[in-house]
Amino acid sequence: MTHPKVRPASVLRAARKTPRRSGHSGTKRALLDNATELFAAHGYAGTSLDEVVAAARVTKGALYHHFPSKLALFESVFERLQTGAARTIEQRIDAVDDPWERAQTGLRAFLEVCQEPRFRRICLQEAPAALGHERFAEAERSASLSLVERIVDDLLADLGGGEGLGETFAVIFYGAIRSASEYVSDAEDPDLAASQIEQVIGAILAGLRSLEQLAAPAS
Amino acid sequence: MTHPKVRPASVLRAARKTPRRSGHSGTKRALLDNATELFAAHGYAGTSLDEVVAAARVTKGALYHHFPSKLALFESVFERLQTGAARTIEQRIDAVDDPWERAQTGLRAFLEVCQEPRFRRICLQEAPAALGHERFAEAERSASLSLVERIVDDLLADLGGGEGLGETFAVIFYGAIRSASEYVSDAEDPDLAASQIEQVIGAILAGLRSLEQLAAPAS
């Protein structure tokens, strides 16, 4: 009884827009684009695949042809946003030579990227729980955190001491600016909040710079 | 207990421990306890209510009598952990007078609390996505962040200047130690990682302390 021999499908035929060109289909891109919007608007759990395929004007069969699971779809969406953001920031900081000025530039670029609502929601809010802590930490390490570590290493080299503390510094700074980005996004006056953040980070960096040496074992 | 008319339920009968005492039942506590374990082990989405009620040896009817939804159950679990952690940290820092030493003490207490697996998973990893960004931010503000702000305000008072930057400093420090706690948890050698974190935070605080004045408007 399944599959009546004679398939009507007349309505669907009319709906077809991409004339089934060869090679890589636009269907996958349509799914990614619409999934990005929906995930950003309603979160991972709040978005049903029926909504996604309806928005992309295809069916679940098409979706599961391109992605093995809902989580894999989310992962693709996540990676696209993540790599795009990392590339943007990288271009900005590569244009600056002085390590201390580069840190400020990187901070500014990161804060700007985090104001992008889709990036905020998907990469900062939904991804940790959706992908799981392990998978998310790995993705962050290979993207954002490595950028921060590059910057921090140059700072520490400019100072004396601090051997072996680069990763620790990077983790702390990354957490700080990640939290700062949320603060800016939620502020009533984002521009004011951003300038305050830059001021405070600037003070912290200035304080570190004023130390003649790092690395004194604590109590 | 359960309908002796014809109903077997012999297993459940033997399992009842609290003899249906008056007023507040132990059922709610059993649900909260088991839900805490399961949410911590499998996350919010990965835990089914059937598992919860089976572990608590009750039925969904009992659960929905005490909690209006799965999210409300999670919220209760979250709040219990959150307030308990805040109370622990508060006691630790209230025993210290010097503001700079108190900051270090608070950091150490926070890092310890974050090593508790249930707190980590539920309050730090699952809660943001499960409760939603808005609700989670509010809970954090009223619990952890207010503690940090109290500490930071004393630091700024000890220094000169920095008027109106207390909240900004608190946000940045809170993000830093939140990220630091993850770093410590994931480290192969948590004790070493924790000491490195304390070292770096100590250096940052020392740097700030060495500044004669804060609050210089940036570019």
Next chain:
DNA sequence: GAGCGGAACATACTCACGGTACGTACTCTC
């Protein structure tokens, strides 16, 4: 101490949604 009202559950169901099974249409290659 009989009756009554509500709290504290249990049972059985609905429905949304992720995932699967299996089909067909189009294209390319030989």
Next chain:
DNA sequence: GAGAGTACGTACCGTGAGTATGTTCCGCTC
């Protein structure tokens, strides 16, 4: 032009959150 592989479409299933509807027990009143 026949076979194979890609790119879908359709119908179905299982799980799990939430609901409707009981039923039992306790405390209170008269």
